[in-house]
Amino acid sequence: MEEYKFKGTGTVVTFTTIYTATEDFDRQTPYNLAIIRLDEGPRLTGQIVSSADKVKIGMRVSPVFRILGKEGDRGIIYYGTKFVPVEEPNVDGPK
Amino acid sequence: MRSVSIIGVGCTKFGERWDVSLRDMVAEAGVLAIDDSNLIGEQIDALYVGNMSAGRFVEQEHIGALIADCAGLSRLHIPSTRVEAACASGGLALRQGVLAVASGYHDIVIAAGVEKMTDVSSGTAADALASAADREWECFFGATFPALYAMMARLHMRRYGTTHDQMAQVAVKNHHHGCLNPIAQYQMEITLDDVDRSPMVSDPLHVLDCSPISDGAAAVVLAPTEIARKFADTPVRIVGSGQASDTLALHDRRDITTLDATVHAAHSAFGQAGIEPKDIDVAEVHDCFTIGEILAIEDLGFVEKGQGGKAAEEGITALGGRLPINTSGGLKACGHPVGATGIKQAYEIALQLRGEAGKRQVEDAEFGLAHNVGGSGGTAIVHIMSR
Structure with missing residues (x-):
């Protein structure tokens, strides 16, 4: 076994916007959840931080480090990876 | 044996x-x-x-x-x-x-x-149900059960042109069947419009696309x-019993819009029974969400891959159609007390084959099938029964 670090960039395979969640995620609704195919091949499930109408199948995403959840006000805070849409370079528009 | x-x-x-x-x-x-x-x-x-x-x-x-x-x-x-x-x-x-x-x-x-x-x-119930998914790789990131099936639905719509109206038709049909079943949780008719106007749970699935608690x-x-x-x-007689497993997490599957566990369990059960999908007269399939029934009839071999939505729309799967599916009302309308569902399916098929299904009786049913799914497809179980 050898440790391998993924680039973290990938493509949206499919997605949904969640309006009713489990108790742990209830305060975050609505949020986007997607299956993402990493550029190296494997797929995983993660949130996409974006307005729902911007998320599309085939869209490129990159990773961001975010809080995923908290165990109450004084409990453990869980951190992990979420994803954001990759801004496509707009060659014609202003910088 | x-x-x-x-x-x-x-x-x-x-x-x-x-x-x-x-x-x-x-x-x-x-x-x-x-x-x-x-x-x-x-x-x-x-x-x-x-x-x-x-x-x-x-x-x-x-x-x-x-x-x-x-x-x-x-x-x-x-x-x-x-x-x-x-x-x-x-x-x-x-x-x-x-x-x-x-x-x-x-x-x-x-x-x-x-x-x-x-x-x-309902929050605690949703969390308990979510433990059927991959706690570390799905739920930890905010996945819910409706979300997993919503992601299957979204990709099915994209690939095969399945529409939300076709999915909603599954709910409309199963509610109609439920009206004919005295043990069903919901014995009321609904319309496509009712499904469309019910609150969104996990886009594109509305409340009325989901089986109840x-x-x-x-x-x-x-x-x-x-x-x-x-x-x-x-x-x-139980003429075939198939069971198969697959990855726990949806994202690890060979194909997001196919439940390979269903395909393998069905293959095994049909092999034992020595019959083909076209020989089945009545089936109870796992419609935990409306898209679930569409995937099931494809993966069990009743219709071609991608044609499940069309089959619902054309009424093939309704009572009186070529292959009545979920005459009990299915998980959608009969209800889904999860541990009981697989046995209720066998109960319904047994009543049909005995000719005791009352107003929802399928004429001269000889072969019946029951299809039960665990999680988003990590387990599938198929039983084929005969008079």
């Missing part, structure tokens, strides 16, 4: 059963099944019970011993085993019972299923076919 038959069936009313407990329901279903099979308690060799999460829902584990006790059988000291495969727990209990009788180890076996889900808040129990009595007629006038 010996041929196995169902010699008795019983099922409680499904719904929000605040008047009864888990043990009341499992006793009721068990007594109905034992009465139906003309047995006495001393003839029962073993019990299997499907239950997903009594620990979370009613804070009671050790359901095996509990059901033997509630059924008044504790003095016989027979083996009683709880099995769990999330929403396929009932189907798994049936399969364990079938294997026990087929192998010759036991003669008379009861396979039951029970779940009491409405004693907790339910209480209920069901039981069937199994015996070797060679002695089945001693107990029942119309025993129902």
Whole structure:
């Protein structure tokens, strides 16, 4: 076994916007959840931080480090990876 | 291996059963099944019970011993085993019972299923159900069950042009069937418009695309076919029993819009039965969400991949159609007390094959199929039954 670090960039395979969640995620609704195919091949499930109408199948995403959840006000805070849409370079528009 | 038959069936009313407990329901279903099979308690060799999460829902584990006790059988000291495969727990209990009788180890076996889900808040229930998914790789990031099926639906729509109206038609049809079933949780008609206007749960799935939180129990009595007629006038033979597994997480599947576990379990069951999907007259399939029924009829081989939505739209799967699906109302309208569902499916198919399904009877049904899925497809169980 050898440790391998993924680039973290990938493509949206499919997605949904969640309006009713489990108790742990209830305060975050609505949020986007997607299956993402990493550029190296494997797929995983993660949130996409974006307005729902911007998320599309085939869209490129990159990773961001975010809080995923908290165990109450004084409990453990869980951190992990979420994803954001990759801004496509707009060659014609202003910088 | 010996041929196995169902010699008795019983099922409680499904719904929000605040008047009864888990043990009341499992006793009721068990007594109905034992009465139906003309047995006495001393003839029962073993019990299997499907239950997903009594620990979370009613804070009671050790359901095996509990059901033997509630059924008044504790003095016989027979083996009683709880099995769990999330929403396929009932189907798994049936399969364990079938294997026990087929192998010759036991003669008379009861396979039951029970779940009491409405004693907790809907958030707690959603979290308990989410434990059927991959806790570390899906739920930790915010996945819910509707979300996983919504992602299957989204990709199916994109690839095959399936529409939300086609999915909604599954709910409309199953509610219509539910109206004809006295044990169904929902006995009311709904329209496509009702589904469309119901609140969004996980886009594109609305509330009325989802099966409900339910209480209920069901039981069937199994015996070797060679002695089945001693107990029942119309025993129902189990001619195929298939079980298959797949990755726990949806994202690891070969194909997001195919439940390979269903494909493999069906292949195994049809092989044993020596028949083909076109020979099936009536089927109960796992419609935990409307897209679930569309995927199921494709993966079971009833229609081509991608044609499930069209089949729903054209009415092929409605009562009176070429292949009536979910005459009980399915999980959608009959209700989905998860551990009980797989046994209720066998109950419905047995009634159909015995010609006792009342207003929802399929004429001259000879072969029936029951299809039960655990999680988003980590387990699938298929039983084929015959008159």
